[in-house]
Amino acid sequence: MHSGSSTAPREPVVDTDAAVSLTRDLVRLRTVSAAGSEEVERPAAELVSRLFTAFGWEHEVSEVAPGRPNVVAVVEGGGGPGPTLMFEGHTDVVTEGDPGDWSIDPFGGEIRDGRLWGRGAADMKSGLAAMIHAVRALQLAGPFPGRIVLGVLADEEGMMLGAKAFAASPLAAEVDAVIVCEPEGYEVCTSARGGIRIRLALTGVMAHGAMPQEARSPLVAGARIVEALAGVQGWAQNRFGTHPHAGKVTVTPTVLRAGDPDQLNVIPAHGLVGVDVRTVPGTDHGELTGRIRRAAEVAAGTEGVGVELTVVDDRPAVEVPENHPVVTALVAAHRREHGTPPPFGAVPGTTDGTILTRDAGLPTVVYGPGGKWIAHQKDEYVEVREIGEYARVYAAAARHFLTGGGAV
Numbered sequence: 001m002h003s004g005s006s007t008a009p010r011e012p013v014v015d016t017d018a019a020v021s022l023t024r025d026l027v028r029l030r031t032v033s034a035a036g037s038e039e040v041e042r043p044a045a046e047l048v049s050r051l052f053t054a055f056g057w058e059h060e061v062s063e064v065a066p067g068r069p070n071v072v073a074v075v076e077g078g079g080g081p082g083p084t085l086m087f088e089g090h091t092d093v094v095t096e097g098d099p100g101d102w103s104i105d106p107f108g109g110e111i112r113d114g115r116l117w118g119r120g121a122a123d124m125k126s127g128l129a130a131m132i133h134a135v136r137a138l139q140l141a142g143p144f145p146g147r148i149v150l151g152v153l154a155d156e157e158g159m160m161l162g163a164k165a166f167a168a169s170p171l172a173a174e175v176d177a178v179i180v181c182e183p184e185g186y187e188v189c190t191s192a193r194g195g196i197r198i199r200l201a202l203t204g205v206m207a208h209g210a211m212p213q214e215a216r217s218p219l220v221a222g223a224r225i226v227e228a229l230a231g232v233q234g235w236a237q238n239r240f241g242t243h244p245h246a247g248k249v250t251v252t253p254t255v256l257r258a259g260d261p262d263q264l265n266v267i268p269a270h271g272l273v274g275v276d277v278r279t280v281p282g283t284d285h286g287e288l289t290g291r292i293r294r295a296a297e298v299a300a301g302t303e304g305v306g307v308e309l310t311v312v313d314d315r316p317a318v319e320v321p322e323n324h325p326v327v328t329a330l331v332a333a334h335r336r337e338h339g340t341p342p343p344f345g346a347v348p349g350t351t352d353g354t355i356l357t358r359d360a361g362l363p364t365v366v367y368g369p370g371g372k373w374i375a376h377q378k379d380e381y382v383e384v385r386e387i388g389e390y391a392r393v394y395a396a397a398a399r400h401f402l403t404g405g406g407a408v
């Protein structure tokens with residue numbers, strides 16, 4: 001608290017029923033991120049925008065692609081100067097797959113057995129609802145220093161266009177720290193693994209299956225590359241070590257394609273190996289990619305096959321120190337809600353936070369309702385009580401961060 005204040009700030013009271021209803025309303029909107037769809041996040045963005053208007057929050061709706069809007073609100077504390085804290089979440093979801101595999105309607109938002117079910121219940125419409133109602137509760141409790149940015153962004157499950165657009169906006173330069181509300185099962189994730197997606201295009205020589213001596217087979221070369229990648233993984237795990245939360249680098253072949261299933265007597269000329277690389281903080285992506293290129297060239301070279309490497313996507317591993325004020329604020333707030341400190345963890349993949357750190361240099365920590373492993377699975381759910389718990393922790397963490405640690 002600032003000196004001169006004579007009354008303690010009122011306790012933020014989260015409207016948990018409203019947060020649960022908002023989660024359910026969002027789950028009922030089928031905002032599936034899929035190639036070629038005309039409209040993905042728009043209905044969710046419109047719902048959130050109407051709510052922000054009702055709360056009197058200044059906000060902007062801007063499309064990052066047709067039918068794919070970001071909604072960004074700035075909530076001034078009215079309590080004097082202070083830092084800018086951002087809460088971030090995404091409105092798109094991955095496909096439900098075959099609805100017949102689900103035991104409930106994937107877009108019904110049904111509440112049963114203390115759980116709210118449906119695609120996006122955990123990843124991450126409950127996180128969005130919790131962060132919005134946390135900020136509302138904080139605001140209704142009275143003035144606070146600084147301000148809060150709410151980033152309700154598009155396309156996290158795809159190319160992260162929403163996070164890229166926000167990172168490039170002038171507002172990003174004014175943000176001091178970000179809490180990403182992705183489901184992490186009560187862990188405070190101070191790190192997230194990075195990723196490199198690589199395509200290795202193989203070019204050999206086509207020949208008759210009866211005359212293999214005439215061929216240079218991309219199929220055999222691909223098999224040799226797959227074998228060689230295991231060696232690169234071993235090298236990388238040694239070179240870049242074991243991170244306490246993010247573990248070790250993995251180099252995983254995910255695609256091996258060559259030949260025509262209807263042409264069993266033809267050795268093909270072309271083939272493809274796809275590689276999914278996951279990295280830990282401290283990994284030199286350039287060095288690792290160079291290793292993969294050389295290993296692939298040597299392995300394919302033994303078959304006389306050429307290799308062309310393309311990096312399709314490159315996202316760094318990111319990390320925020322455990323003593324960063326945004327982390328200590330979350331830890332204090334979690335302890336206040338649950339009585340025990342939270343475990344630290346790592347996000348196994350990348351989040352919008354990765355982009356906000358990579359492109360705008362923002363410190364990001366990931367913490368949100370829902371199990372870490374339930375995302376993208378069938379019968380996705382969130383425990384209803386978690387929505388209120390996380391909203392209360394967010395409100396307390398925001399107050400702690402914005403007041404410089406004065407109040408939890």
Ligand SMILES: [Zn+2]
Pocket residue numbers: 090123124156182
């Ligand atoms: Zn997510």
